[in-house]
Amino acid sequence: VYIFIDNIIIFSDIVDKYTKYLETIFNLFKKNNISIALAKSYIVYPSIELLSFYINRFGLTNIEYYITTFRNFAFLNNLFALEQYISVFRFLRYLILYYA
DSSP states (O other): OOOOOOHHHHHHHHHHHHHHHHHHHHHHHHHHTTTOOOOOOOOOSSSEEEETTEEEETTEEEOHHHHHHHHHOOOOOOOHHHHHHHHHHHGGGGSSOOOO
16 A cells, blocks of 8 residues: 655744654654655755745745736726625735735
8 A cells, every 4th residue: 555645844933843843743754664755855945835835934825826816807896896806815815925
C-alpha cells in the first residue's frame, strides 16, 4: 500500500514552536516509516508559493492573478451590485494581505 501526502504546511512566528512542530512531524514520519522527498521540501523559507497562495511571515495571500481579476471588475452602478462586491471581499478578506 502506498499513500501520498501532497502538502504539510508548518508555520510559526516563534522559532522554538517551529522547531518543536518539525520535531513532532519528523518523529511521526520516523515512527511510521514515512519518507519525504527533500527536493520537494521547503524548510525555513521566508516565503513560498503553494497551492495558488503566497505564504510569508505575515500570513497567506492569494497570487496576483486572482487579485487582478477582482481589480478588473466593472464599475458598480447599483446598490445590489455593490452589496455583492462587498460580500465577496468579506468572504475573501483573509486571503488579501493587509485587508482592513
